[in-house]
Amino acid sequence: MKQQELIPHLFRTEYRKIVSVLCKRFGFEQIETAEDIAADTFLAASQTWPYSGVPQNPVAWLYFVAKNKAKNHLQRHLVFESKVSDELKRSFDETFETEIDLSPQNINDSQLQMMFAICQPSIPVEAQIGLSLRILCGFGIEEIADAFLSNKEAINKRLFRAKEKLREENVKIDFPGAAEIDERLATVLTTLYLLFNEGYYSSSQDTIIRKDLCYEAMRLCTMLVENKLTSKPEVNALLALMCFHASRFDARIDQNGELVLYDDQDTNLWDPELISKGAYFLNCATTGNTLSKYHIQAAIAYWGTQKANTHEKWESILQLYNQLLQTEYSPVAALNRTYSLSKTAGKETAIIEAEKLKLTNNHFYYALLGDLYAGIDNDIARQHFQNALALSRTQTDKQAIQKKIDNL
């Protein structure tokens, strides 16, 4: 890897680890210090490596520098804060090595604990996702702004406010106790689910960032699956869901960044490895008595990996949506349920059901009605597609709807 690619690459993989370990050591209230030290470490690398050459073990170099910077910080802190005796400072020097622990085990634990610290219902979900991207995924502020179709200032403000709030709440960086793990895990899973969706259904035109968001969500979910404490059935189900969806990533976006509709996708571009990984984790998710919404959605996503339009497929999907909607209502599930109903019971039946949904501020609602009326009454279909066009906000959606109008 060339030097100009190496540092950004290492930033992505190592920044989050250094921040998590330091922040765990300093406490959440000093998260900015941890971030500053990690950023300074990379600055030092970008200043020295071009002249002195890339060290033999770049990661070890980064850890060494970060440790020294952390040590300096703690020492300064000690001198200023408590004016400690020289003797105490000496013993501090000796014990320090074991205190900043950049061992793989502690790096892993710190990141998982950081995940729990960030995913708190007390801050808005967008802030949880933003902080996760920054602190757990090593995204730059600009990249986060791109992903959210926002600007650097707004993102900085959002993250700053979220950190303030977490400090006020006196958030601890540790594993939740056994009694509260399920509840805390639910918040973490929601954030990872939304992080994945942000990439999968993102309004950003930048395909690389979108893919990255999905892979990061999968990486974090994999970390939860690999830890005994957190590898619960619903976590495996969520990972299965992500694998099934991600298997179509290359097929659903064309070279121009435009969305390719499911029926038009080239199945050769579906990733069989991710599909079988999804099946594996879905199987892991069926231990125990938990049937979460992620289980149901993973089962639906499984059927999505079966291209053949069999009656069994659509009947199964319909029943799964019936079940999902009883567990938790969402407009998307209601629309998809009605679409699958059109596949099992015909368009006329589905139109009656669709018109009861009354999701009149949702462009997908009108797109669905347009699809259902297409071939039955194209004038009504066109009217619905026009409504959908007027309500849709992203270029990708507008293009997809325009294509449907053109096809009428």
Next chain:
Amino acid sequence: MRHEDGSKIASPEQMQEWMKQTMDWIGGIAAQNKFVGGTGLLFADAKVVHHNKMVTDGPFGEIKETIGGFITVRAESAEEAAEFAKGCPVLQGEGNTMEVRRIHKNEGGH
């Protein structure tokens, strides 16, 4: 859901078809975000406790109609709830009925 005669035994295929219809019916209500909960009632292990505290297996034979289950919906009015009830597959059976009742709440809401 009231069944006129609980002693009729349906074939497994018929049961499965009813189950699907019921799930589609409930799914349609849930898709409107108006489903609250539902409880199907089985005939297996059914008992009737009489006024003299005598317990019999039942309610077969001696009671004219039985309750097959109930579903709770979020409706604007009893009329809307009745519209939902019209879709219940139980009504395909002659003599079966759906009864719409408001849930008793102190604040007097629906």
